[in-house]
Amino acid sequence: MTEPPSAAPRPTLEAVAARAGVSRATVSRVVNGDTGVREVLAEKVRRAVDELGYVPNRAARSLVTRRHDAVAVVIAEPETRVFADPFFALQLRGISKELTSHDVQLVLLLTEGRDDHERVGRYLAGGHVDGALVFSLHLDDPLPGIIQGAGVPTVFGGRPGWPDGTVTSPYVDCDNRGGARDAVRHLLSLGRTRVAHITGALDQTSAVDRLDGFRDVLPEAGERFVAQGDFTPAGGERAMRELLDRVPDLDAVFAANDLTASGALRVLRERGRRVPEDVAVVGFDDMLAVAEQVDPPLTTVRQDIEEMGRLMARMLLARGELPTESVVLPTELVRRASA
Numbered sequence: 001m002t003e004p005p006s007a008a009p010r011p012t013l014e015a016v017a018a019r020a021g022v023s024r025a026t027v028s029r030v031v032n033g034d035t036g037v038r039e040v041l042a043e044k045v046r047r048a049v050d051e052l053g054y055v056p057n058r059a060a061r062s063l064v065t066r067r068h069d070a071v072a073v074v075i076a077e078p079e080t081r082v083f084a085d086p087f088f089a090l091q092l093r094g095i096s097k098e099l100t101s102h103d104v105q106l107v108l109l110l111t112e113g114r115d116d117h118e119r120v121g122r123y124l125a126g127g128h129v130d131g132a133l134v135f136s137l138h139l140d141d142p143l144p145g146i147i148q149g150a151g152v153p154t155v156f157g158g159r160p161g162w163p164d165g166t167v168t169s170p171y172v173d174c175d176n177r178g179g180a181r182d183a184v185r186h187l188l189s190l191g192r193t194r195v196a197h198i199t200g201a202l203d204q205t206s207a208v209d210r211l212d213g214f215r216d217v218l219p220e221a222g223e224r225f226v227a228q229g230d231f232t233p234a235g236g237e238r239a240m241r242e243l244l245d246r247v248p249d250l251d252a253v254f255a256a257n258d259l260t261a262s263g264a265l266r267v268l269r270e271r272g273r274r275v276p277e278d279v280a281v282v283g284f285d286d287m288l289a290v291a292e293q294v295d296p297p298l299t300t301v302r303q304d305i306e307e308m309g310r311l312m313a314r315m316l317l318a319r320g321e322l323p324t325e326s327v328v329l330p331t332e333l334v335r336r337a338s339a
Helices: 013-020 024-031 039-052 058-065 086-101 114-125 143-150 176-189 205-217 233-246 258-270 305-318
Strands: 070-075 105-110 132-135 154-157 171-174 195-198 252-255 280-285 299-302 327-329 332-334
Touching: 013 024, 013 039, 024 039, 070 086, 070 114, 086 105, 086 305, 105 114, 114 143, 132 143, 132 305, 143 154, 154 305, 171 176, 171 305, 176 195, 176 205, 176 252, 176 280, 176 299, 176 332, 195 205, 195 233, 195 258, 233 252, 233 258, 252 258, 258 280, 305 327
Parallel strands: 070 105, 070 132, 132 154, 154 171, 171 327, 195 252, 252 280, 280 299
Antiparallel strands: 299 332
16 A cells, blocks of 8 residues: 655745855845845745745744734624624724735634733734734723733724723724714705703713714703713613603604614604604714614714724734824715614
8 A cells, every 4th residue: 555645845944045046044035025135136035935835934034023914803892782883894994805805814812800910911922923903992981001011012992981090002983072063964955943961981082082072062062962872772762762752753763873763763653753754863983783773874974994903903003114193984974764
C-alpha cells in the first residue's frame, strides 16, 4: 500500500530571500509593510513571494509587530437589547464591511453588568486585539476608564458625555440636536400647536441632545409635554399613555427614535387617535425595517447608521498614521405618511 503524498512544505522567509537574492531581514520588512526598503529590492521580494506562493505566518508576525489583525467591538448593552434593535445590526454591518476590506477580524463583546465590565477590561488589557470600537455607552458607565486603563486605541460611537475630560478618544456621531430641531419645526409647519416629546434613555447623550433640540424650538413647552422613554417600543407605549393622560388634546409627538415611535403609534391606535389626522408623529433614525413597516409609514429624521459604523472602523484603522478628529454627520428629515 503506497503512502499518500505529504503536503508540500510551506515556503519560508529564507526561501523567499534566496529566490529574491536579498537578506531575510529585507524580506521580513517588505512582508510586514515597512516602507524603508528600496523599491528595486521590494519589487524583487514581491515577485519571489508570488512565485513561491508565500503566505505570512500571522501568529509569528503578531509576536514581532504586536498586531493581531483583530478589533473588539464593545456594545454597552445586554444581548437581548442588541439582537432586538436593528440600530445595532446596521452599525455592526458598517463596521464589519470596513474591517473585512482590511482583512481585520471583528470580536464582539457585550456588557450586562459589573462582572462583564471587568471581563472586557481583562480581555482588552490582555493584548488580544489592536483596538476597540465602543458604543451605546451610558453616563455612569465605567467602561471608558476601564478601556483607557487597558491602553488600546479606541473610537467611540456617539458623543461622550463625561464632563471631566479624561476620555480624549475620537468619536463618530450624528447631529442629534439639529435633527430634533428639524423634526419639531416640521410638526409646527403642519399647524400643530400641542407638540409633545418622548425621550430616549436620558443617561445617553443622544437622548439628551434630542431633548435639547426639542426645547430649542419649543422652550415654552412645560414638563407635562415631555415623557421619558428608553429607545424601545415598550418605552414608547408607556410614555404615550402617560402623555395622553396628561395632555388629552395633544396633536403631535416627536419620538426619540423609530422604535419609540412604533410603540407610540400602537397606543394612539388603541385610543382611537388617527395618525396623522388627529396626532402627527415623527421619529428619529430612519431604520427602514421599522419606519417603512409601521402603519402609517413613519416620517423620521435620517442618520446614516451604517456609514457611522464604517467611519468608526476607518478612524481606528488610521490611528497612528493620520491625525484623527471626531466626526458629526448631518441628518435629514424623511417625510412619509405619519406627519
